[in-house]
Amino acid sequence: MNNSGLQGMLKDGYKHLSGLEEAVIKNIEACKALSQLTRTSLGPHGMNKMVINHLERLFVTSDAATILNELEVQHPAAKLVALAAKSQQEELGDGTNLVVSLAGELMSHADELIREGLHPSEIIEGYAKASEKVLQLLPTLVLPGSEKIDVKNETEVAAALKASVAAKQYGYEDLLAPLVAKACIEVCPPNPNNFNVDNVRVCKVTGGGIHQSAVVNGLVIKRDTEGTVKSATDAKVAVYADAVDTLSTETKGTVLIENAEQLETYSKSEEDKMEAYIKGIADAGAKVVVSGGSFGEMALHFIERYGLLAVKIVSKFELRRFCRATGAVGLVKAEPPSADELGYIKDIRVEEYGDTLVTVIRQDEKVSKIATLLLRASTDNMLDNIERALDDGVNSYKILTRDPRRLPAGGATELELARLLSEFGKKETGLDQYAVKKFATALEIVPRILCENAGMNPEQILPQLYTAHASGSATIGVDIEENGVKDLTPDGYSDLYDVKYWAIKLCVDAVVTVLRVDQIIMAKQAGGPKTANKPAMDED
Structure with a gap:
């Protein structure tokens, strides 16, 4: 006799999860777990992760894109966030950790709102409204004069790339940023919009020190x-x-x-x-x-x-x-x-x-179509990490050729957005106002993580930031060197507008997609039972 309903419609062995507790909350927890994994790697003092992939290759890195790629995330909801981060990496080459960390924080606040009685649809509406407002506010925070950068000037370009390189190789940014700038400018075509990142190559040679690297x-x-x-x-x-x-x-x-x-x-x-x-x-x-x-x-x-x-x-x-x-x-x-x-x-x-x-092929500077960064370092892992930092720098140069606008660094942009969005949320009247306010709180995650990763107390630093921003100093960010707050722009640190814009946009898209899911139906896996890994045979 056939069973009725869903049980009679699907093959035996399927799984069906529905409702808030089984589907929505579990999806949120998976995304939060993914965020907890990468957030400690954000910023100049980000911690390294030791990842061993399915081929038993060891990765010791703080690069979120590499970590997510080698982890092979299986949970369908967490995979959506990982795919958003992958889109950010492929399109812009930087800001992947911001996507995952902010997504995890938005999920965490959505969890709180659901447990307080709000329906996911109201949270989605609030998050969409907050995201739209944030993307409207973002152009107002652009640093004056940053759009006038000369992409063929090594000094100006090196200053613009400094923050991107420092996020991966803090302490070496003054050495590496000029190298990236020089390599990119040498292969930049007459029309900078046609710049191709593949024309800047990296050759890693073990031995020597990072100061012996050259273009x-x-x-x-x-x-x-x-x-x-x-x-x-x-x-x-x-x-x-x-x-x-x-x-x-x-x-x-x-x-x-x-x-x-x-x-x-x-x-x-x-x-x-x-x-x-x-x-x-x-x-x-x-x-x-x-x-x-x-x-x-x-x-x-x-x-x-x-x-x-x-x-x-x-x-x-x-x-x-x-x-x-x-x-x-x-x-x-x-x-x-x-x-x-x-x-x-x-x-x-x-x-x-x-x-x-190594065989070195040198061309005339005027006709050279490819430049190579010859890297020197003591270990393969260090070379890999430097390569990832330079990769971010080269991608940042490509962004500069399309949109040179820059924003205050050190969490200053996120905190100012949080402050302005919080004021906007107070004027809202519907139930979605709670989601808007939570979105504003979630934006505090960047300065908070920068403080935590640098060993500072965020409960002391965040009030100082809010006080400075309320008095009109919108460029004040976290100063990890002096354990305080200051404007990092005079030191040459700034964030790229496009990276922030797309990170927020992709992150919110992923979060809203996950929150819209109220049922998970998994078909029975093909093939026989999965056998446990056989123990390795003892060597003679």
Whole structure:
């Protein structure tokens, strides 16, 4: 006999959660747990997380985007917040932690309102109204004159990128921000709106100190050349997408050798063809040969004979960048290149950093289309963290080329928004006014976390901030160095307008989507029962 209702409609083994306690509150708790995980990593004094992913790779980082990506969040509600953070990372490259932390705080306040008797729809309406008001207020907080930045001026750009780099590598921002600015400006096209973040590369070399990091106009390939020729200047370059080697036939064949003369001449024709191939490359004017595959022994023999420099680039993406940097055309046919298929390198040589040999390709500053940040540090983990900080800096430069407006840093923007929104909430009359006021309180999370992560007491600092902002000083933020409050703008710290705008927008969208869910229906998982992981066998 068939069961009626939902039980009769779905397959056996489904799960159905509904109502406030089972669906809404559990979703809120999952989002709060995700927020608690990343919020301690916010700001210059953010703590690191040690994450071991499914491939047993270790990550020690305070970068929220990396943490969320490697955690593989499974809960459907928490996944929505993680996806909002991912959208922020892909679109702007910074501000992911703000999305998750603010979402968790909004969820926490929604939990309180629900337990006090408000319906989720009233909370959603209040949050939507508050979000709209916040996005209207945000342009009024823009720092005067920040929209007039010259994106080709290294000093101005370095100052604008300082806060973004300091959030990941506090203490090194004065060293790293100018490096990022220099690299970005060198590859910035005449129309800055066409700036491509992929044109700024990073090469990490273990050993030495962070102060030995430098910018190279061109590419750095982390491997030695293939032959004995280690340098070339003002060289034309031929690029082959496939291996530079003798071609093997698709069908198998048998060769019958009847005498000593045939044995001697067996491979002669093959050698002659290979020599003609390499000689053709040299005659075309090329001094450098680049291969996307391997170099055969016979090919290397003739490359040495004709004094060519051979470079192997395994990654097809790196090969594409090499072609972009040199103006070469990647050839798929095993024949000498024509004049218009050759690229140009001003200087290529093998250099040693620590015990690592790297091939450095330098181009003229005026024609360089790719710049490489050569990073030095003592450990791989530190190199990875510096790379993430520089990645944020490069993305921030891209934002500057589109919208250079900046906001006060150190939690000053969020606190001023909280103060103005709180005043707006007092004028509201409906039940959604409680949600508006809670939204204002939630915005305090940024200065609060900055205080907590720096070992300061937020209960002492927040009243000082409110007093300063109420007296008209809207740029006063948390000063983590002096354990107090001050305007960080003269020190060169400011936040990007676009990052804040989209972080608030994406965060509220995710929160509202989660709060709209009142039922969760999960179908039975496909496949058999999930077996427990087998214990690792003892090694002999």
